[in-house]
Amino acid sequence: MFDFDQYLGFLAFLTILTLGFWLMIFLLTFVIPYWIGGALIERLKEMREEKKAKRQNS
Structure with missing residues (x-):
């Protein structure tokens, strides 16, 4: 059915x-x-750091 090299190619x-x-x-x-x-x-x-910085600047 398969030659040995075809079998190795199929396995690869x-x-x-x-x-x-x-x-x-x-x-x-x-x-x-x-x-x-x-x-x-x-x-x-x-986002938390931005809110915190915005609160501290206000």
């Missing part, structure tokens, strides 16, 4: 496909939400 294709699939799952479930959450927290801190 499946390995790369599987690695890409799990990388996308990891990025979508952990990295991107962590990045967005961190950006929101930093923005809230900046």
Whole structure:
């Protein structure tokens, strides 16, 4: 059915496909939400500091 080199190519294709699939799952479930959450927290801190500075100047 397959020659040995075709079999190795097919295994390499499946390995790369599987690695890409799990990388996308990891990025979508952990990295991107962590990045967005961190950006929101930093923005809230900046907004609090702006309010605090505005109150002190008034």
